[in-house]
Each structure stands twice: as structure tokens, then as C-alpha cells.
Amino acid sequence: MPSLLDESIYPHASGEAEQTVKAHSDKCELVFCAGWFCPFVQRTWLALEEKEILYEYREVNPYKKEKEFLDINPLGLVPAIAYHGKALYESLVLNEFLEDEFRGSKPLLPKDSFERARCRLWIDHLTKKFTPAFYRTMQAQEEDKQKEGLNELVKTLKTYLDQVKGPWFLGEQFSLVDITAAPWIFRMYILEEHRGFKDELVGGCWPEYKKLIKERPSLIKTSSDLQRYIEVYQRYLRNETQSECDLVFYAAWFCPFVQRTWLALEEKEILYEYREVNPYKKEKEFLDINPLGLTPAIAYHGKALHESLVLNEFLEDEFTGSKPLLPKDSFERARCRLWIDHLAKKFTPAFFRTMQAQEEDKQKEALNELVETLKTYLDQVKGPWFLGEQFSLVDITVAPFIFRMYILEEHRRFKDELVGVCWPEYKKLIKERPSVIKTSSDRQRYMEFYQRYLRNETDSEIAKATRAGKPLP
Incomplete structure (x- = not known):
């Protein structure tokens, strides 16, 4: 998605809609915050008109995120309403609210x-x-x-x-x-x-x-x-817009846990808005989404979730019409979760221990552990992917770290031949996967970032847990 926001939209409604806006320009108890072009806005606008509810129309450019509107909807999405000192948003929620609140007006749901x-x-x-x-x-x-x-x-x-x-x-x-x-x-x-x-x-x-x-x-x-x-x-039509989607993805470009969920979003071709966050700054807007201040996180239909593995399962459950990343068979789904757990609890911690270890004996010990966990996992890979022909959440769980293995090759003596068997081919397939390429930054940028891990000087939650010998957050 482009990095520049779409701020060049025609500033107000035209045609018949412009006349409707003028007819609702007076102050009113119910303020309707809208973007004239947005179909989600039109959903609620239609309900207001059908029910003949008095409202004040207020045009908003949701791409500019102006403070006055963010006070009504912290997510910065239209439509939203302010009514009797309270605020609501999300078109389907608003339409149900209007139905419940204005019972004396024309009903838009049956009584039964x-x-x-x-x-x-x-x-x-x-x-x-x-x-x-x-x-x-x-x-x-x-x-x-x-x-x-x-x-x-x-x-x-x-x-x-x-x-x-x-x-x-x-x-x-x-x-x-x-x-x-x-x-x-x-x-x-x-x-x-x-x-x-x-x-x-x-x-x-x-x-x-x-x-x-x-x-x-x-x-x-x-x-x-x-x-x-x-x-x-x-x-x-040119796929160049960065529109406000139902799903907002809070991310940090350098984070492998972010890349896990980013890969799932790309593989499933889910519409999302990418929002860059600095998880070290713990800004209030992001803490409202995730009180822990960790990326990745998503906001979806007015609710928030975080933690990459949880998010990936949620995307699989919620977007059932998109490409599946888990098999239909219940036993095979459970097997996938077993090996996702293995990668999360064995491989990922070993990766960070290897990177942060300063003494040569500690580096060697961690590297041996990393190699053993990789061998154990690869014994389960049917080829070319974990499930065979189907790329899955298991492959996604390990992919960001496989992409970053060059750091351990250059600084911790990791070599492909230590793992052997199908590892070189599996690593090659991961690195050439279009979704991995699309969600990866320049290698030099990662190297600059991970220098602090290699010196064991970073204060990230991951690094602190690794130093303390605790499970990763």
C-alpha cells in the first residue's frame, strides 16, 4: 500500500447529496460525521433518511485524522455519530442503534x-x-x-x-x-x-x-x-488507494512478530490499512488499542486484538471466504497448532538467545539448540511446505525468522550444513515467497536494527525476557 494518504478527495458532496447536506446543516442533537464518497457512510445516511431522523451533517476527511474528529472516534473512521454527549461508529452498529433509539420512526427491521x-x-x-x-x-x-x-x-x-x-x-x-x-x-x-x-x-x-x-x-x-x-x-481500480478499511493493522516494519500477521493478511488478500507504530514510545493512541504497547495489533469493527499467533487464528476464523491457511481436517488443524507451539516456544527463543549471547560458549550453546529445534521441525515438513502443497500458518510462524537467518550467518556462525536435509530448499522457498518479499525491508535496515540485539543492548520486551531467561511475551 502507498505510504501517502489520500487527501485529495473532492471536499464535499455534489448533486442531490449536496442539497441533502444543505438541508441538514443546522445544529442538532445528533451529529452525523460523514465522508460523502464512502459507501459505509451511505449505509447509515440511508437509515437516517428512511427513518426521517433529525440530524446535523458534518463532512469529515477521514484521511486527515483531525483532532476534533478523533475525539468522536479515536480510530478516525467514518461514519460516526455524536448524540447526547456520547459517540458511536461503524455503520452496522449505527444502523442498529438508530433502530433501537428512534422507535417512533419508521421501522427498518421486522417485529418478529x-x-x-x-x-x-x-x-x-x-x-x-x-x-x-x-x-x-x-x-x-x-x-x-x-x-x-x-x-x-x-x-x-x-x-x-x-x-x-x-x-x-x-x-x-x-x-x-x-x-x-x-x-x-x-x-x-x-x-x-x-x-x-x-x-x-x-x-x-x-x-x-x-x-x-x-x-x-x-x-x-x-x-x-x-x-x-x-x-x-x-x-x-489501479490498486493505489490507502483507504480506511474495516481492519486497521498496527505494525512496526522491523518486527518479525508483525511480519507473521502481515504475511497472513497478504496471503489471505484481506483488505487492511497499515499503520506504522513505534512500540518503544508507548503513545496513548496505540495503548488504547493494546495496553501492553506491543505490535502487532489490529482494530476491527470497534474492537482490538493483539499477539501475532492469536491474530493469525482470528483472521483464519473471521475471513472464511478468503484463502485458507489451515487445513479443513480437524486432526491436521490440531497438528498445525502443535508445531506452531513448538516453533513459538522452542525455535523463536533459541533464535533470540543465539543473537543476544555475548560469550562464545553461550553463543555455541544457543546455536546448537537452534539447530536442533530446526531439525525437529523439518522432520515434520512434508514438502515443499509443512502441509505439503498448502502454504499454512505453520510456515508463516517460522518465515520471518528464516528470512533473518542471514544475521546469524554473519555474526553467530550459523551455516546451512548444520541443519542439512531439506533446509536449504525450504529456506529458499520461504525467502522467494511473494508475501515474504512484499513485507520485507532492505537487509541493511534490519542489520542496523539488530546490532543492538547482537550487543545485547536493546530494551525491547523480547530482549528483556531473553536476558532474564523468561518466556517471550
């Missing part, structure tokens, strides 16, 4: 408990399947990837439309389910013009449903001129 639950099931489907497929199709650069994304998009649309009673999801009642899909249906013309999407690929009730969505008064009132959207989405 079962039907409400059914709505939430299909909102979840649209969120986890349709929306990611839309972005994968739009951002894919290679023709085969575009086709793959488009096929997935069409499949998720067909699955959803099979549940639409007609004319809307619930029948005659327009609901939060229709609202969840509407902003992307409005933007389908982008995929028609640039990714080969055609109505006939979906068939069935799709043409009529799309027409009804596009003609819905609330959608017209919250939509800007088509040309303005094209200006924004051209960067997506």
Missing part, C-alpha cells in the same frame, strides 16, 4: 424475533462475502484475479437474491438488509465499465432489484454526481 435474526444473518452475509468480493474485483490488477473476484461477487449476489422475497428482502418492507447492500449496488456501474460485470451474469430478479435500489428516493438524496465517484475509485 425470528425475522429480525434472519435479517442479521443476511446482513452478515453481505458484509463478509459481498462487500469484500466487490473490493477484490475492483482492486485486482491481473486478468485472472479480476475474473476470480468477479465470479465470487456474482456467486454471493445470487445467494443473497435467492433470499429476497420481492420487491425487497422482506417483501413489501424496505429494511436494513437492503440498506446494507444498496451503496455497492449503486456503485456497480464502476465494475460494469472496468471489470466486465453484466446484469445477465446474475440473472433472476437482479435487474429489477438493482433498478428499485437506484430509484429509491433515499438513495438518490444521498448520492453525489457519478463523475465524482469515478475520481475516487480510479485509485481503487
Whole structure:
């Protein structure tokens, strides 16, 4: 992803949306913080308009992270609302809040408990399947990837439309389910013009449903001129945007534990925003995400998680529609976790002990331990990867340290022949893996950083634990 933030967006809504903004410019109890171009914003904007709730529209550029907005939403994401001195964000959460809080207004969920639950099931489907497929199709650069994304998009649309009673999801009642899909249906013309999407690929009730969505008064009132959207989405079509994603990845470029989760994100092709953090400074904004102040961490749908192995399992569980990094078979999944545990508890500590040891006998002792743990692990590798043909979380767990083995080669007498067997080929495959290459910085930069470990002078949590002979944090 580019390092520069996208700050050059047209500054305000246009067309019908501009008139709606002007109609909601007066002070109001409910302040709606929005970015006119954002489909997630339009989700909540549609709910506000459908329910005829009084609100004050406040335009925000989420890329600039201005303090006034960060006071409302520390994550800096739109949409967000301020209401009676409290703040909320995340479009689906906001839409449910509006439904609960403004009960006297037009309902967007049915009264029947079962039907409400059914709505939430299909909102979840649209969120986890349709929306990611839309972005994968739009951002894919290679023709085969575009086709793959488009096929997935069409499949998720067909699955959803099979549940639409007609004319809307619930029948005659327009609901939060229709609202969840509407902003992307409005933007389908982008995929028609640039990714080969055609109505006939979906068939069935799709043409009529799309027409009804596009003609819905609330959608017209919250939509800007088509040309303005094209200006924004051209960067997506070139895969050059650094947009605000649902998932924010807090990282430090030099950290091998960060690279573990970075590899998983890249392998699974998950949309994420990369945010560089200096874990040594322990700044308040990051401590709100992870009180321990350690990277990696993620913020996702208003919640935060940390610790690389936990994060990798979470990504596997949450993004089930993306490339799997664990096998389906329960026994094989358990076996993977056993060897991830071996690498985390044996290999990684031995790597740091070897690097930090100052006396020659301690270096030799740690190096022997490192070699033995590698041999034990490699005996389990089916080839070419741990599971055979499938690259997995086991390979990812060890990959950042294998990439850094050149440090031990230059400073701690590590040699490939000490390990032998399949090690040279496995190491070569790891270093040539596209995701490893994409998430690695210049070797010289790593060398400058790890000099402090080689002198045992760094005060990182890892180094302190290694010196004290304690488990790694």
C-alpha cells in the first residue's frame, strides 16, 4: 500500500447529496460525521433518511485524522455519530442503534424475533462475502484475479437474491438488509465499465432489484454526481488507494512478530490499512488499542486484538471466504497448532538467545539448540511446505525468522550444513515467497536494527525476557 494518504478527495458532496447536506446543516442533537464518497457512510445516511431522523451533517476527511474528529472516534473512521454527549461508529452498529433509539420512526427491521435474526444473518452475509468480493474485483490488477473476484461477487449476489422475497428482502418492507447492500449496488456501474460485470451474469430478479435500489428516493438524496465517484475509485481500480478499511493493522516494519500477521493478511488478500507504530514510545493512541504497547495489533469493527499467533487464528476464523491457511481436517488443524507451539516456544527463543549471547560458549550453546529445534521441525515438513502443497500458518510462524537467518550467518556462525536435509530448499522457498518479499525491508535496515540485539543492548520486551531467561511475551 502507498505510504501517502489520500487527501485529495473532492471536499464535499455534489448533486442531490449536496442539497441533502444543505438541508441538514443546522445544529442538532445528533451529529452525523460523514465522508460523502464512502459507501459505509451511505449505509447509515440511508437509515437516517428512511427513518426521517433529525440530524446535523458534518463532512469529515477521514484521511486527515483531525483532532476534533478523533475525539468522536479515536480510530478516525467514518461514519460516526455524536448524540447526547456520547459517540458511536461503524455503520452496522449505527444502523442498529438508530433502530433501537428512534422507535417512533419508521421501522427498518421486522417485529418478529425470528425475522429480525434472519435479517442479521443476511446482513452478515453481505458484509463478509459481498462487500469484500466487490473490493477484490475492483482492486485486482491481473486478468485472472479480476475474473476470480468477479465470479465470487456474482456467486454471493445470487445467494443473497435467492433470499429476497420481492420487491425487497422482506417483501413489501424496505429494511436494513437492503440498506446494507444498496451503496455497492449503486456503485456497480464502476465494475460494469472496468471489470466486465453484466446484469445477465446474475440473472433472476437482479435487474429489477438493482433498478428499485437506484430509484429509491433515499438513495438518490444521498448520492453525489457519478463523475465524482469515478475520481475516487480510479485509485481503487489501479490498486493505489490507502483507504480506511474495516481492519486497521498496527505494525512496526522491523518486527518479525508483525511480519507473521502481515504475511497472513497478504496471503489471505484481506483488505487492511497499515499503520506504522513505534512500540518503544508507548503513545496513548496505540495503548488504547493494546495496553501492553506491543505490535502487532489490529482494530476491527470497534474492537482490538493483539499477539501475532492469536491474530493469525482470528483472521483464519473471521475471513472464511478468503484463502485458507489451515487445513479443513480437524486432526491436521490440531497438528498445525502443535508445531506452531513448538516453533513459538522452542525455535523463536533459541533464535533470540543465539543473537543476544555475548560469550562464545553461550553463543555455541544457543546455536546448537537452534539447530536442533530446526531439525525437529523439518522432520515434520512434508514438502515443499509443512502441509505439503498448502502454504499454512505453520510456515508463516517460522518465515520471518528464516528470512533473518542471514544475521546469524554473519555474526553467530550459523551455516546451512548444520541443519542439512531439506533446509536449504525450504529456506529458499520461504525467502522467494511473494508475501515474504512484499513485507520485507532492505537487509541493511534490519542489520542496523539488530546490532543492538547482537550487543545485547536493546530494551525491547523480547530482549528483556531473553536476558532474564523468561518466556517471550
